[in-house]
Amino acid sequence: MPVDEAALAPAALGDADEAFLTSSTREVQPIGRVDGHALPAAPGPTSDKLGALLTELIARVPDP
Numbered sequence: 001m002p003v004d005e006a007a008l009a010p011a012a013l014g015d016a017d018e019a020f021l022t023s024s025t026r027e028v029q030p031i032g033r034v035d036g037h038a039l040p041a042a043p044g045p046t047s048d049k050l051g052a053l054l055t056e057l058i059a060r061v062p063d064p
Helices: 010-015 045-060
Strands: 020-023 027-030
Touching: 020 045, 027 045
Parallel strands: none
Antiparallel strands: 020 027
């Protein structure tokens, strides 16, 4: 999956179609609201796909 990495101001989240957090304990966690503003897709296609890929990876490699 192609990725662009860039520093963004927190206000840019309000213009996002989709947002998510990732961590080792929460895996891929969609973000539904930013400062009271609902994002159009939560979960969206990217967070769904990444969540499924991570679940598949964990099943294949349980102890990295």
